[in-house]
């Protein structure tokens with residue numbers, strides 16, 4: 001099932017995407033409420049999806065499916081080719097940083113190049129959305145705690161990322177976490193067999209498959225949950241493959257007017273135009 005947050009002119013609401021149509025879920029509250037109540041809701045929503053109702057998907061504005069997650073964690077150095085291009089060694093432990101929850105933006109919304117920015121870069125990533133919360137989740141149980149998956153761009157200000165040993169500030173600029181276009185529920189996804197790619201103005205920059213993850217998605221959930229309680233709607237950015245602009249020769253950072261498209265097999269794509277902060 002595919003679940004979106006959208007606005008058809010009457011304000012944000014959750015909906016089901018079926019083919020090229022979207023229909024309201026009818027569930028009160030936002031996406032996190034829907035995720036938290038999923039077990040009790042899923043049968044009714046499946047029936048609703050099969051009803052054939054809805055309006056043209058192209059007629060609504062898709063919003064970030066989880067606009068204000070409780071937390072966003074992102075793993076660094078998690079594809080071999082990206083580790084190599086970064087001049088790093090494969091880390092013995094998972095390398096985590098946070099992205100501020102205020103960095104979330106929509107799948108087709110503009111991304112700001114902030115006034116202080118000269119080195120903005122893209123990172124196409126599979127994003128896992130936590131369903132049932134918990135702590136000390138085993139690797140074997142991790143799949144049961146993932147609600148679904150979407151596409152994300154871990155937009156990064158490289159100078160701000162690397163001038164301190166702690167990356168979070170350079171990863172947390174406003175609008176630097178576009179996600180979407182919707183959440184595809186985990187029952188319909190093998191998270192470790194998905195082609196993903198990223199283009200800038202139509203030019204292919206990243207092309208890989210999630211089978212190349214160093215620490216896979218279930219390892220990531222298990223590891224994080226040893227330290228903290230994961231909650232419904234929490235987002236996990238699972239790493240980016242090689243091909244980032246900072247690793248090109250010469251280095252190529254995003255400029256005003258650039259359009260970055262990140263796509264993942266079966267999950268759809270997000271596409272964001274980079275614009276100066278106003």
Ligand code: ZN
Nearest residue numbers: 123154239240
């Ligand atoms: Zn990343």
